[in-house]
Amino acid sequence: xxxxxxxxxxxxxxxxxxxxxxxxxxxxxxxxxxxxxxxxxxxxxxxxxxxxxxxxxxxxxxxxxxxxxxxxxxxxxxxxxxxxxxxxxxxxxxxxxxxxxxxxxxxxxxxxxxxxxxxxxxxxxxxxxxxxxxxxxxxxxxxxxxxxxxxxxxxxxxxxxxxxxxxxxxxxxxxxxxxxxxxxxxxxxxxxxxxxxxxxxxxxxxxxxxxxxxxxxxxxxxxxxxxxxxxxxxxxxxxxxxxxxxxxxxxxxxxxxxxxxxxxxxxxxxxxxxxxxxxxxxxxxxxxxxxxxxxxxxxxxxxxxxxxxxxxxxxxxxxxxxxxxxxxxxxxxxxxxxxxxxxxxxxxxxxxxxxxxxxxxxxxxxxxxxxxx
Numbered sequence: 001x002x003x004x005x006x007x008x009x010x011x012x013x014x015x016x017x018x019x020x021x022x023x024x025x026x027x028x029x030x031x032x033x034x035x036x037x038x039x040x041x042x043x044x045x046x047x048x049x050x051x052x053x054x055x056x057x058x059x060x061x062x063x064x065x066x067x068x069x070x071x072x073x074x075x076x077x078x079x080x081x082x083x084x085x086x087x088x089x090x091x092x093x094x095x096x097x098x099x100x101x102x103x104x105x106x107x108x109x110x111x112x113x114x115x116x117x118x119x120x121x122x123x124x125x126x127x128x129x130x131x132x133x134x135x136x137x138x139x140x141x142x143x144x145x146x147x148x149x150x151x152x153x154x155x156x157x158x159x160x161x162x163x164x165x166x167x168x169x170x171x172x173x174x175x176x177x178x179x180x181x182x183x184x185x186x187x188x189x190x191x192x193x194x195x196x197x198x199x200x201x202x203x204x205x206x207x208x209x210x211x212x213x214x215x216x217x218x219x220x221x222x223x224x225x226x227x228x229x230x231x232x233x234x235x236x237x238x239x240x241x242x243x244x245x246x247x248x249x250x251x252x253x254x255x256x257x258x259x260x261x262x263x264x265x266x267x268x269x270x271x272x273x274x275x276x277x278x279x280x281x282x283x284x285x286x287x288x289x290x291x292x293x294x295x296x297x298x299x300x301x302x303x304x305x306x307x308x309x310x311x312x313x314x315x316x317x318x319x320x321x322x323x324x325x326x327x328x329x330x331x332x333x334x335x336x337x338x339x340x341x342x343x344x345x346x347x348x349x350x351x352x353x354x355x356x357x358x359x360x361x362x363x364x365x366x367x368x369x370x371x372x373x
Contacts, residue, residue: 028051028052028352029049029050029051029056029330029331029348029352030049030050030051030052030082030331031050031081031280031331031332032048032049032050032082032083032084032331032332033081033082033083033084033144033146033281034083034084034085034095034146034147035084035085035086035283035334035336036048036049036084036331036334036346037334037335037336037344037346038084038086038090038092038336039090039336039337039338039339040090040118040119040120041089041090041118041119042063042118042119043063043064043338043339044059044060044061044062044063044119044120044339045059045060045065045336045338045339045344046058046059046060046092046116046119046120047068047334047346047354047356048084048094049071049331049348049352049354050079050082051073053073053075053076054073054074054075054076054077054079055073055074055076055082055094055123056070056071056072056073056074057070057071057072057074057123058070058071058072058354058373059072059119059120060119060338063338063339063340064338064339064340064342065338065356065358066356066358066371066373067373068354068356068373069120071354074122074123076096076112076114076126078098078099078100078101079096079097079098079099079112080097080098080099081096081097081144081145082094082095082096082097083095083096083144083145083146083147085147085148085149085155085194086149087149087150087153087155087196088149088151088153088196088198089149089153091115091116091117091149091153092115092116093113093114093115093147093149093155094113094114094115094116094123094126095111095112095113095145095146095147095157096111096112096113096114096126096145097109097111097112097142097143097144097145097159098110098111098112098128099140105136106136106137106140107140108136108139109131109136109139109140109142110128110129110130110131110139111128111129111130111131111142111145111157111159111169112126112127112128112129113126113127113128113129113155113157114126114127129157129169129177130169130180132159132161132167132169132180132182133161133162138162139162141161141162142159142160142161142162142167143159143160143161143188143190143192144159144160144190144191144192145157145158145159146158146159146191146192146193146194146204147194148194148195148196148202148204149196150196150200150201150202150220150221151196151198151199151200151220152173152200152220152221153171154170154171154172154173154221155170155171156168156170156171156194156202157169157170158183158192158194158204159192160188160189160190160192160206161182163186164185164186164187164188164208165182165183165184165185165186165188166182166183166184166185166188166192166204166206166213166215167180167181167182167183168180168181168183168224169181173221183204183215183224183226184226185206185208185213185226186208186209187208187209188206188207188208188213189206189207189208189234189236189237190236190237191207191236191237191238191239191281192204192205192206192239193205193206193239193240193241193251193253193281194241195241195242195243195249196243197243197246197247197249198243198246199220199246199247200220200221201216201217201218201219201220201222201247202216202217202224203215203216203217203241203249204216204224205239205241205251206239207233207234207235207236207238207239207253209233210231210232210233211229211230211231211232212229212230212232212234212239212251212253213226213229213230214226214227214228214229214230214266215227227266230264230266232264232270233255233256233257234253234254234255234256235253235254235255235256235279236279237279237280237281238253238254238277238279238280238281238282239251239252239253239281240252240253240281240282240283240284241284242284242285242286242295243286244265244286244295244313244314245313245314248265249265249266250263250264250265250295250314251263251264251265252264252273252281252282252284252297253281253282254277254279254282255270255272258272259276259277260272260273260274260275260276260277261273261274261275261277261282261297261299263316265314271316271317273297273309273316273320274320274322275297275299275301275307275309275320275322276301276302276307277299277300277301278299278300278301278302278304278332280299280300280332281332282297282298282299282332283297283298283299283332283333283334283335284296284297284335285297285335285336285337285343286313287337287341287343288341289310289343289364289365290363290364292312293312293313294310294311294312294313294365295310295311295312295313295314295316296308296309296310296335296343296365297309297310297320298333298334298335298345299332299333300328300329300332300333300347303328304328304329304330305324305325305327305328306324306325306327306328306329306333306345306347307322307323307324307325308322308323308325308345308365308367309321309322309323310364310365325345325357325367325370327345327347327349327355327357327370328347328349328350329347329348329349330348330349330350330352331347331348333345333346333347334346334347338358342358342359343358343359343365343367344356344357344358344359345357345358345367345370347370349372353372353373354372354373355370355371355372355373356370356371356373357369357370357371
């Protein structure tokens with residue numbers, strides 16, 4: 001399935017009655033992990049970014065847009081990384097890696113967590129989840145957190161430990177947090193990919209060395225068990241995961257030899273998808289297009305230019321065509337569906353502004369020109 005965009009007709013375009021925010025307001029944007037464009041229970045979209053000052057947030061003023069409010073700044077000092085995930089209850093969870101300088105030696109590193117319960121409402125205070133290592137030197141080598149939320153609303157937080165394995169900390173049923181649990185593994189790279197199935201089960205993929213490692217729950221909120229390694233190499237930090245059938249995930253990552261994106265479902269073959277992605281996860285979304293269940297992918301190349309593709313879900317082998325959008329992004333692009341069910345593509349422009357394109361009513365995945373908000 002080919003995609004079409006309105007590129008080139010509205011560069012620098014603005015929504016009626018809005019002004020482009022000052023260049024680099026709140027400082028330079030930083031990479032943000034996870035799904036940074038989300039749909040709330042009230043039907044409004046929210047977009048997030050990270051700066052050296054903390055968390056930025058843009059919020060649709062009404063379901064389906066087109067107007068947005070923001071950016072609002074939520075100060076969070078000393079974050080080196082920040083990831084976003086959302087549960088079926090639509091609560092948005094923020095997981096950060098914090099590095100606080102100390103005069104008496106290495107910085108103190110911990111994982112912090114905050115929640116946004118409702119669209120446009122304040123973010124809770126940031127709570128420390130600690131560090132799987134008590135020794136400060138080893139604690140400083142802990143990786144970037146990734147997270148998923150089970151159907152029961154329990155948050156699962158995964159990090160690479162100092163030894164190259166994977167550690168898990170999750171919420172207990174009563175809302176307290178269990179201790180860090182060692183899932184083992186070896187040679188793990190940052191860029192863990194977690195997926196929460198509609199059934200409540202959670203899966204995790206971790207690239208490392210000549211293998212990708214995988215952990216699965218066999219029942220909702222059960223223990224995560226190590227599965228057989230997948231004998232493939234991945235570009236560190238590029239893995240994404242999407243539920244593409246009941247209790248079945250498709251994983252996407254960049255291939256270190258060919259440079260393009262590949263798709264893989266455990267037990268199947270690698271499927272080359274082409275593209276020229278930067279060393280970051282491809283954005284993934286399931287959405288109906290022309291009445292068909294489709295998977296939509298978006299990535300940016302090394303120069304920051306964004307490309308889009310759509311195809312029948314689990315039908316990658318029929319061919320994937322990448323369409324340049326004409327948009328530049330300073331971070332990995334984001335995909336979501338709005339209150340009207342339209343595919344929405346969001347990017348962060350060179351001047352720090354948020355730009356948004358939406359699916360039109362035309363056949364195929366036709367997108368409007370992106371506008372600054």
